[in-house]
Amino acid sequence: MTKPISFILNGDEISCDIQDHWTLLHLLREELGLIGTKEGCGNGECGACTVIVDQLAVNSCLYLAADVQGKLVQTIEGLAVHTGSLHPIQQSFVENGGIQCGFCTPGMIMSAKALLDKDAEADREAIKHALAGNICRCTGYVQILDSVAAAGRQMAENQGEGAAAAKDPGTITQQSMNKKAGEVIT
């Protein structure tokens, strides 16, 4: 069955027809051509396909495309696109050796973002917990954890300067998000 949906993807309004059985991962990769989101297992076990739906990190391979109706979806492609420069989390992964083969990286960064958007000063245990669903075979996680912690410090600093919202269009308050999503629905 085909049906129309509308949602916000990385700040842009999207309206498209989907099949009932499509996953969000299928919609993003196969239909919309956003290849940054990776499929590592297709079973929700590796986290490579992690995206953020309304402020929550989800495995897009288990998330039905139909369920993003009216919601705000962020993928790795949305992080650097508006400013032209890397998001602090991306920058931190680059600078701290958090990336080797890079296949887990987009999902890892999205899981980190969902955490740090809520709590930029999350401690190491909280970071480990947030990334527990994202498998990495290359790094042994050490430099990934360092990357997320350093990014959190940077984001906290940016927030302290009151500049976070301006610098990071991916961070949208619940209020503005509801408004935006509402605009699409109606």
Place this chain on the structure above:
Amino acid sequence: MIGYNVVGQRIPKLDAAQKAMGRAEYIQDVRLPGMLFGKILYSRHAHAKITAMDISKARALPGVHAVLTGKDIPPRMRMGFYKDNPPLKADKVCCFRDEIAAVAAVSEEVAKKALSLIEVEYEPLPGVFDPEAAMEKNAPLVHEAHKSNVLKLPWKLHYGDVEAAEKDSAFVAEDRFTTTWVTHCCLSTSGAVALFDASDNLTVYSNTQIPSLAQKDFLETLAAMDLKNKRVRVIKPVIGGGFGSKLDTYAYEHIAILLAHKCRKPVKILFDRKEEFEATSTRQPTVIYIRQGCDKEGHLTFRNIRMVLDNGARTSWGATTPSVMMMPITSLYRVPNVRYDAKCVYTNNTYSQAMRGYGNPQATFAIESCMDMLAKKAGIDPVAFRRINQNEPGDVTPQGFKITSCGLGQCIDAVEKELAADQPLGEGEGIGVASLIHVGGGARIYKSDGCGAILKMDDFGKVDIFTGGTDMGQGLDNMIAQIVAEELGLLAEDINVVHSDTDVCPWDVGAHASRSTFVAGNAALGAARRAKQTLLAFGARLFEVAPEDLVMENRTVSVKNDPEKFMPVDKLLRKAHFSPGGTMLMADYFYDPPNENMGKDFRCNLSVTYSFGVHGVRVHVDKETGKVLVKNYVAAHDVGRAINPMLLEGQVYGGVIMGLGYALSEEVMIKEGQIKNPNFRDYKLFTAKDVVPIKAPVIETHDPDGPFGAKGIGEPGCVPTAPAVANAIFQAVGVRIKDLPITPEKVLAAIQEQSKGS
């Protein structure tokens, strides 16, 4: 010490920003116009005759372009060095992993549907699943034509006189150890895209670690298809993890080629995760019988090792891991008398492949566990025992390895210090150590151990360097960029490293044996030196000085001791290029290290230099549950020189966590040939929550043959991990676990057994 500007800097991976933005393109992301999707049908039995196969319904399904079976495979088409593996099997299957049919269709869905319509009838045969049972007289034969389940491979050596040495030994320790199947778990699954042009020249996109050798394999496939004098181009997309898994060519690649030729369209085969677990190779499992002795003072007198390796049903590089196991067996510590005998035995199980360390972790598990047992018998502290026997620069080992730079002693010092080994142990706590030797200066497995490099400089002072080497995430791009930038007085960002296309990149034997920094690095350095020579000769004419009077630094060529005379490199390049009779600046270099192939007795100097390391670990064992908690871990390595300390640490951390998985949790569970846990839920990888505090002291011994003194360090991180943990568990609770992985069940059972005995 000489100061360097680029070498030794923590420069981020050159492709990290692309990867952070999700813009790196992996095999999953390769899409070509008109591309079809291939899927493979596997055996339903561990051992059976195929009595009938009906593909008519699959062929009739709309959207299906081709269906292939074993009958379509040209007779000469055989994979693997032992040539016992056709890409599709016709009459008989020997393991669940055996490929029996393949489909190309307009979508993956249609291809999967078509597979479900293929009807196969089997006549099951008795299987054999234990390598020691497979050696018995009446065991079922996996390959009847081979006449025996024991492979005809020469793994047998004897140096000195082991029997005499054993008689003279004051102490002897012996035991049986086993290691099981584990697998690479690259986050990107395997895949390939094959296409032919109008003249039947072939292009294959594949995430291979061996582009040049894959090119050769694919040429052989074309020859078997009667396609003579054709060209093969191998293009590597970004590789999502290697760890040895991509050191051979596989059925899916050859099947994609056959389907693409039949359909005259590009065909892509991409594994799903279940298939990745079930149809790619594992680390070679082993059964190891070891005897080791020492004299009263603790000097090792002999080492005697017999192994039985479960080869599985087909042969890939797992069967040659004994060639590398010989290295720790003959050369880890000074041991004058050595015997080693390994048999690879066919079973109806899956088969093995190279995996980080290539046999070294298995052999080192037995050797280093047994070292602690021997130290205990001799009444010597385990660390002191290792110091008594440590390798030293200038040693020639029984196998003929010439030890040049060697920081094993310094590694022991570093581990003792960082592990705070002198601190008192808590209840249930223990510390364990284990060492490693590994090839650090290439490894002459093939006739050539070489790598080519082609370098050109443009009019803007930038460099393009085409290397045969392969970056699969480990960071070879940076090694090459930092080495070239250092030599040419440029910045790493000025260097563009191209390593992805056999049409433009020179030959290389592959990303294995921790050889890329050393071999590809030396090739790049050689090309950079030649380019520099040409450029400085031109500059010398311009400045009217001798070339020796010029230096290249900070993107500038200047005359020594004359600050007035200098020119930016880009300007000098333009002058060279645009002068009448001008010249483009290009250079090439082929570096083939002066190491040796093994002789018939396996004696040789396999590598130009050897890397060393010592790992130490502090564990806590819960006596009620058997659960082992790693409290902290120290992994010290003699790396020659750290070209990039950040990426080096990444290799060590990644290796250690992979090694801890090998030690404690990872196992491909196989019952009667069938894999029971083909997913990340049941195959227990370490996650971020399991990360332990790791320190990675770097010992720099400045190897005389390494590029800027560097030795290889890709594999060592996971080599001595399991025995270090096993030794720590023994110290903590007095039980010796000899079978990997060391699960809580095994520890608890051993503790209970021990308390029964006491």
